[in-house]
Every structure is written in structure tokens, then in C-alpha cells.
Amino acid sequence: MSQAKIKVENLSLWYGAAQGLKDVSVEIGEHAVTAIIGPSGCGKSSFLRTLNRMNDHVPGTRLTGRVLLDGEDIYARGQDPARLRKRVGMVFQRPNPFPMTIYQNIAYGPRVHGQRGEARLREIVEQSLRRAALWDEVRDKLQKSAFELSGGQQQRLCIARALAVEPEVLLMDEPASALDPVATSKIEELIVNLKESYTLIVVTHNMQQAGRISDRTAFFLSGELIEFGPTRDIFTRPRDRRTEDYVTGRFG
Amino acid sequence: MATPGKVPILDRAMRVATGIVAGGALVAMLAIFVFLLRDSWPSIQYNGGHFLTGITWNIGNLYGNSMSSHNGVQAPAGATYGILPFILGTLLSSLIAVVLAVPLAVGIGLLLVEYLPRRLGDSLSFIVEMLAGIPSVVIGLWGLAVLIPWIGRDFGPWLQAVLGFIPIFRGPVGSGQGLLASGLVLAVMITPIIAATTRDVLRQTPRETKEGALGLGLTRWEMIRAVSLPWSASGIFGAVILGLGRALGETMAVLMVSGSAVNYLPQNIFSPIGTMAATIVSQLDSAMTDPTGMAVHALAEIALVLFVMSVVVNVPARILLSSAVRRGGDAQ
Numbered sequence: 001m002s003q004a005k006i007k008v009e010n011l012s013l014w015y016g017a018a019q020g021l022k023d024v025s026v027e028i029g030e031h032a033v034t035a036i037i038g039p040s041g042c043g044k045s046s047f048l049r050t051l052n053r054m055n056d057h058v059p060g061t062r063l064t065g066r067v068l069l070d071g072e073d074i075y076a077r078g079q080d081p082a083r084l085r086k087r088v089g090m091v092f093q094r095p096n097p098f099p100m101t102i103y104q105n106i107a108y109g110p111r112v113h114g115q116r117g118e119a120r121l122r123e124i125v126e127q128s129l130r131r132a133a134l135w136d137e138v139r140d141k142l143q144k145s146a147f148e149l150s151g152g153q154q155q156r157l158c159i160a161r162a163l164a165v166e167p168e169v170l171l172m173d174e175p176a177s178a179l180d181p182v183a184t185s186k187i188e189e190l191i192v193n194l195k196e197s198y199t200l201i202v203v204t205h206n207m208q209q210a211g212r213i214s215d216r217t218a219f220f221l222s223g224e225l226i227e228f229g230p231t232r233d234i235f236t237r238p239r240d241r242r243t244e245d246y247v248t249g250r251f252g
Numbered sequence: 253m254a255t256p257g258k259v260p261i262l263d264r265a266m267r268v269a270t271g272i273v274a275g276g277a278l279v280a281m282l283a284i285f286v287f288l289l290r291d292s293w294p295s296i297q298y299n300g301g302h303f304l305t306g307i308t309w310n311i312g313n314l315y316g317n318s319m320s321s322h323n324g325v326q327a328p329a330g331a332t333y334g335i336l337p338f339i340l341g342t343l344l345s346s347l348i349a350v351v352l353a354v355p356l357a358v359g360i361g362l363l364l365v366e367y368l369p370r371r372l373g374d375s376l377s378f379i380v381e382m383l384a385g386i387p388s389v390v391i392g393l394w395g396l397a398v399l400i401p402w403i404g405r406d407f408g409p410w411l412q413a414v415l416g417f418i419p420i421f422r423g424p425v426g427s428g429q430g431l432l433a434s435g436l437v438l439a440v441m442i443t444p445i446i447a448a449t450t451r452d453v454l455r456q457t458p459r460e461t462k463e464g465a466l467g468l469g470l471t472r473w474e475m476i477r478a479v480s481l482p483w484s485a486s487g488i489f490g491a492v493i494l495g496l497g498r499a500l501g502e503t504m505a506v507l508m509v510s511g512s513a514v515n516y517l518p519q520n521i522f523s524p525i526g527t528m529a530a531t532i533v534s535q536l537d538s539a540m541t542d543p544t545g546m547a548v549h550a551l552a553e554i555a556l557v558l559f560v561m562s563v564v565v566n567v568p569a570r571i572l573l574s575s576a577v578r579r580g581g582d583a584q
Contacts, residue, residue, distance in 0.1 A: 082469050090467035097464075
């Protein structure tokens with residue numbers, strides 16, 4: 001395995017009295033796709049959202065343990081969540097473009113982060129849209145509202161938007177679950193292409209998808225990390241009985 | 253006993269009933285308009301366009317026998333009915349109220365939705381809604397007892413000293429009654445209304461979109477500017493117009509602090525004013541003594557102008573608000 005980009009140590013998470021994650025420890029490799037699978041409510045989205053501190057905004061959340069990004073604890077006192085999230089981008093389950101033009105959707109982030117020159121912003125917009133495999137479809141309607149795009153296009157726009165602030169890690173929370181099969185395969189192809197430049201962590205409901213796109217897979221059940229290893233091993237010779245039951249479709 | 257055939261019948265009955273009630277509101281509005289038009293008709297004939305542009309309100313000599321006649325209708329000798337000062341008083345006091353209330357109300361709405369913990373925000377929301385329900389006469393009394401002495405003694409002279417280089421802030425402060433006091437009282441009244449509606453509209457901003465902004469590394473304020481405000485803009489605008497509508501029609505509180513000026517165009521922010529709504533009340537007693545009835549007809553025409561103004565302001569606001577809420581609902 002390549003070098004660890006993110007190291008999670010003894011992470012536990014509570015929503016009020018309910019425990020969402022139980023003593024999770026894991027190392028996530030750089031420039032790889034890590035899939036997170038498990039049945040609904042197993043804690044996979046909660047886990048993903050601890051990696052960019054998105055759970056900070058959910059009232060009643062409590063957390064113990066450490067999450068290290070390049071060796072630095074992101075929950076340490078004095079860490080700025082906004083700066084963290086610039087490094088650890090996120091793509092959500094449902095496309096969530098801003099109520100602006102396509103161009104502004106992409107340019108907004110870089111501009112807020114201090115990028116001023118309009119020529120440079122245009123470059124960033126084009127480059128991000130190309131990386132998200134959307135450029136050819138929208139190059140002539142950059143000034144149209146983002147809501148005029150199809151669902152699959154909106155999701156790629158959201159990926160482009162995330163890429164535009166040059167993150168190191170990209171978290172994706174079931175990025176294709178609201179899309180049709182054609183749009184899904186485009187997103188999957190994109191994910192595989194992106195790992196050259198980014199570290200990707202993808203939560204998915206769909207085990208075939210995990211098999212197609214990921215290098216390593218983590219299986220969660222009831223807030224516990226049951227098994228973590230190379231994707232092929234998880235699907236062909238799981239070590240834990242519960243993993244085997246899940247990947248063979250006995251429950252979930 | 254419920255038979256399958258019964259449900260559609262009940263359904264249809266319900267639809268008819270709600271249709272009648274909904275249609276009733278429209279009929280009531282039309283009826284008010286028709287009544288006002290009928291009551292003010294002699295005044296419209298007597299005054300023509302001069303009613304809106306004249307600056308003198310004089311109900312004439314009620315004790316002589318001489319009459320003045322115009323377009324076939326009669327009024328006491330010397331009577332002229334010009335309401336431009338009242339129109340200006342209404343518009344200017346409402347404008348001051350809106351200018352003061354909007355930043356405050358939007359700030360309160362943002363505070364309630366985005367910055368306070370949910371439970372604290374909910375209890376403060378309750379207080380804001382209670383403020384919106386305070387009877388206007390109570391606020392008027394507060395204006396009379398507290399606000400006016402304060403303007404007359406402290407705030408007015410201070411404004412003069414600081415902003416006196418701008419003409420509208422020059423001029424005698426007087427007792428404190430007038431345009432500024434009216435604007436402030438109206439601002440107090442409409443701030444909770446705009447704040448409560450702004451809060452409702454802001455709450456409609458989809459959580460996913462807000463998280464999308466945070467996920468880019470935007471701070472909370474940057475997220476509000478990128479997502480919450482653009483998303484809510486038309487709804488907030490609607491809320492402002494609703495507040496404006498309320499301010500235009502407010503009667504009692506303004507009557508108590510405006511100085512009830514007649515025949516006087518406002519010169520600066522301290523000028524005594526009369527508003528259309530307040531003038532109807534303050535002039536009604538003497539108008540009733542006019543044997544020709546023309547003074548009452550003229551007051552009815554003020555009411556007609558005010559009614560038309562309110563409709564013109566409120567209808568677009570309601571449309572904006574309902575479309576904002578609908579869009580929020582779609583995006584959920």
C-alpha cells in the first residue's frame with residue numbers, strides 16, 4: 001500500500017446518546033480509491049463526514065479518538081474546519097449546485113479562497129470542468145443556470161466545483177445513488193481517473209460499484225469497522241463471516 | 253357507513269366549500285373597492301386630479317350658507333381637498349421605516365436560523381412573533397412617552413450635529429413629533445414581521461446546498477452569502493414589501509407621534525407630518541359636521557387611494573413569497 005494520507009485512530013462518535021461509530025481505526029492510502037460499504041445506518045456516511053468535520057454542524061455530536069491528515073490531528077484545538085475542508089473536498093449524495101450560473105458555481109470557491117484574476121478564474125473553470133468530464137457538454141452555456149443541467153451533469157458539476165479549490169482528498173457520499181445507469185458509469189469512470197491526482201474515499205451502497213472502482217474496501221456494520229483490505233480480497237476471500245454474509249448478499 | 257361512492261361526493265362538497273370561502277375573499281375585496289368608490293364619487297367629481305396634487309386641506313366654512321359648486325356637486329364655500337402632504341407623509345415615514353427595519357430584520361432572521369443553537373433560536377423566534385402581535389396603540393403610547401422626548405432632547409440634536417451637512421437633517425427638532433418619530437415607530441412595528449418571514453424563507457434553504465458550500469471550505473458567513481441569501485432573495489424581498497404594506501396602512505401608532513400636520517409639506521426629517529391613514533381618523537370628527545357631506549366623501553377618497561396603494565404593494569409581494577416557498581419545497 002502507498003503511504004497513508006489519512007490515519008484514523010480509535011474514533012468513536014455519538015449523536016446524543018446513540019453511538020454512531022465504535023472505536024474505528026484505519027489507514028487510508030494516498031492516490032487510491034477507498035470504498036466504504038455496509039448496510040444502511042452502519043455508520044459509513046458518519047465516518048466519511050468525520051474526515052472533513054462536517055459533523056461539526058450536526059447538533060449533539062460528540063467524538064473521541066484522532067483523525068490525522070498528513071500526520072496532523074484535524075480535531076486538535078486551533079484547527080480551522082474551513083481550511084481543512086479546502087484540503088478535503090466533498091461530493092454529496094444528491095447534486096447540490098449553488099443557485100448561480102454554471103461558471104459561477106465553479107469560480108465561487110477559488111474566488112472566496114483568494115483567487116482574483118478573471119483570466120485565471122476562467123482557466124480554473126475550464127480545467128475543473130475538463131477534469132470532471134463535463135467541459136464539452138457545457139462549454140457553450142457557462143452563463144446558464146446550473147439547474148438547467150441534468151442530474152448527472154449537475155453531479156459532475158459538483159465534482160468540478162470541488163476540484164476547483166484544489167483539494168488533496170475527495171470524499172464522495174454515494175455520489176451516483178441518485179443517477180441513472182449511464183450517468184453512473186460516467187461518474188465511476190471519472191473516479192478511477194481522478195485517483196492519479198487525488199485521494200478518494202467513496203461511500204457506496206452498491207457492491208458491484210465498489211468492486212469496479214476501488215483499490216481497497218472497508219466494510220462497516222453497526223458503527224464498527226469489520227474488515228478493511230484490498231477490494232479483491234474483501235469480495236473473494238473475506239476473513240470475517242459477517243463480511244462474507246454481506247458481500248454475498250445474505251443481508252443488507 | 254362509508255361506501256366507496258361517498259368519498260368522491262364528500263370530496264366534491266369540500267372542494268365547493270373551500271372554493272366559496274376562497275372566492276369570498278376576492279368578493280370581499282371587490283366589495284370594499286366598490287363601496288369606497290361609491291362613497292368617494294362626489295369627491296372625485298368635485299376635485300378631479302387636484303385631489304392628489306393639492307397641498308391644502310380645508311373643509312370650508314361650515315357655518316355660512318354659501319356653497320361652492322364644481323362639476324355639479326356642492327361643497328361648503330372655501331373648501332379644498334388636497335392630500336399631497338398626506339401622501340408624502342405616508343410614503344416618507346414608510347420609507348424611513350423600511351430602510352431602518354430591513355438590515356435589522358434580515359440580521360435577526362440570519363441569527364435565528366444560522367447562528368443560534370436550535371433551541372435558543374426557537375425560543376427567540378417565539379419572542380419575535382409576540383412582538384409582531386403587539387397592538388399598535390401600545391407601540392404608539394411607547395412612542396409618545398419614551399421616543400418623542402428622547403428625539404426632542406437627545407437624538408434629534410445629535411442627528412443635527414452629526415448629519416446636519418445633509419439638508420434633510422437640518423431644521424428645528426421641535427418637540428420630537430414628526431417624520432422621524434413616525435418612521436421609528438413604524439420600524440419597530442415592521443421589524444418583527446419582516447424578521448419572522450425572513451426566518452421562514454431562510455429555513456427553506458436546502459441543507460444539502462448549504463453543506464455543499466461548507467464542503468468547499470467556505471466559512472459560515474461565506475456560505476450565507478453564496479447560498480442562503482441568493483436562495484432566499486426573492487422571499488426576503490417579498491417580506492420587505494409585506495412590511496412596507498403594513499407601514500403604509502398603519503394608523504394609530506403614527507397618529508400618536510406624527511404631529512398630525514395639515515397643509516404642510518415635510519421639509520426635513522423632523523417636520524411634523526400627517527399620513528393618509530392617520531388623517532382619516534383625525535379629520536373624521538370635523539368632517540362629520542359638514543352638512544354637504546363632501547368632507548366625508550373626501551376622506552373616503554383618501555381611503556380609496558390608500559386601498560389601491562396597499563393592493564399594488566401587496567399583490568406582487570404575495571406572489572414573490574409563495575413562489576419562493578414553493579421553490580424551497582421543490583428543492584427539499
